[in-house]
Amino acid sequence: MLQNRRALFENIVKNLKNQKDDDSNIVVDVEDDPTLYLDLKCSYNWLGIKLTEYELTKNKLLAENFVEIKKPTGFNIDKEMKYRTCTVDNTMSDIMSYMENWYPPSSIYDCWKCSQVFDLRFEGMEMSEISRILQDVESKKNKNEGMEKSRRKLPVYEKKMRSSNPTGSGKSTQVAQILLKHYITQGRGGKFNCIITQPRRLSAISLAKRVAQERYEKLGDSVGYCVRFDKVDPRPFGSILFETVGTILRKLSSGFRGVSHIIVDEVHERSLETDFLLIFLKKMLFTGCKIKIILMSATVETHEFENFFEKIKVLEIEGRSYNINETYLDEIIQHFEIIPTLREIYTKKILLS
Template sequence: MSSRHRIDIGESKPRRSRFSDGPDNHARDRSRSPDNHVKLKQNASNKSPFTAQTNPYNGKSFSAKYFELLRKRIKLPVWEYKENFFQTLSENQVTVLVGETGSGKTTQIPQWCLEWVTGRYPTKKAVACTQPRRVAAMSVAQRVSEEMDVELGQEVGYSIRFEDCTSSRTVMKYMTDGMLLREGMSDPLLEAYGVILLDEAHERTLATDILMGLLKEITKQRLDLKIVVMSATLDAGKFQDYFHKAPLMTVPGRTHPVEIFYTPEPERDYLEAAIRTVIQIHMCEEIEGDILLFLTGQEEIEEACKRIQREVDGLGPDVGELRCIPLYSTLPPNLQQRIFESPPPKRANGAVGRKVRTVFEIQFGFVLFHYMVWSIEIAHLNNLCLTVTLNGIFLSIYLVSHACSSLFPAFFSQIRSEK
């Protein structure tokens, strides 16, 4: 049984309001002037991004790949709001931005903030963008470094637990929210940054909530610091209220049809059914594209990868190469980077090569689904449960709710057509 769902997200205009910064009592704030704001807005609206030939961040000439990526960037939904964003950022100390998945907010907004900081501060200030997960911080930093035509670890870098891929030249840093908290221990006012962005704020991790409280206090002492809170959900009223009625910008996403297939009956062995589905897709589908498989935990992921790889390797050279890559939070960072490898090439007979990425959290899928054509969801979760009879907490596998399962087509529809 199958049905096609198209999820349309209505476009709404951003709402702006003036937020008073209060008196300028600090010497570092005296250089701020309305003329500077006007100049930034005019540059954003009148200057074509294709006219620049020299990269302002490393002094080198832009490569052909830079302009190729730029043509894709300007087609993102968020690009239409660049002028409005500059104006809102200039006039308010805190901005709340709601952008649907696929709008481009995670990659484009920090670059605009860096452009604003470069034209605003006489001394070097960096831009920090927090992510709730390590793999997101690494992958987005890699993408932004390519879009800015700079080397990862130099002008653009990332900082996660046990790994610091930055240098003295870094002006754009993606990091986990916990790492920014650590920096706050040695630099209480976070003086190194001109703009701090809290991405995926709707997930409300403990570190993100603590950061919001910390940044709220810092903004009282640093009137020059700009805060951007980014969320993928429309329920941003709490963030606005917390930051004294901060203005809200809403950026719509783009949608594509997603075709959904259900099993006729519940599967007794969902792992076996998922493995059979992966192999069937790889053997029967001629369309190029990777497969995303959601399972319940590390043990299932490793078992599935071994079984899938063993069975496909035994099919012979008539079937395209299949590379099964696991991803979970405790995997070492160097092994997590394998998810960004290119898929295997076609064989001489035209058989398509693919990758299967096996994950157990939908949040990992948000980072990876740009490359996906098929996703397989087993509708089971592994979570901590509290039991009164046993007087303890244990892990239990249970069926997901209808509301949770509806997240998958809703989020995947933002990037490309998918099954």
């Protein structure tokens, strides 16, 4: 025992230049030696110093709060597959129930808020009376002849189904308007509620504003939009709602109750969300749902969708081509031979803002 302690003290003396901790105490590395531990324990007992008892065992946690990790057991593939199959079946049954619960626009249901109708203009009215009110509102509008003339020049206006329309035909702004006006003039405006999907939120908002302007209304009357973190709901009946595909998928739990038409615009921009929406719509048609589906695109092969949707009708409309010129800043500077100073650029920027 004395030899072991002497060796320990010699080690401390030799390593006086070892690292020091924050309290400037000398730190000495001592090898793990059970014999040395017992010698030190005897010395502390002789000096009357009581040490904490620790059981020196290898490969075992000393603290009581730690949990010993058991060895991995075999993977029960039968149990796991049974659970996953049950989960998938429950999910599919929920989706099928959503499809079966679809019904056309009703006089007591607001499809945009998924609740009872609280609009005082239509509350407690029959669908025929609601359609008559919408017809009166449409007939009292003061139309702009210039706006109407520009609309009549659009190729889509001449051919009022899968609609394959090139860029510039006016399909995104005119198709839903033509359908809404047709329903209103036929005295069935209350039975028309249309959703138009857009791949991007900016296009959904800008198209909603444009269509509302062409209908001589403000957003929230017969035209609205719904994107992430922002929405403007239109009236409960005889209305058009522009939405992104993501926001529509979040409404699948309602089963599109109260919606009569769904227009999938820019269907050629394939994505996981768009493909899932098309699968859901096909399932709805397969269950006998009477909802109307319109697919619109500027550049897409119609054969793919003719094979996917049975008995689909294709309507092709001629478009317009617009020349696009690219002009760079250095070309403008060389043409006018003027180089603006930083002060001029900064001043004009402030005035424009």
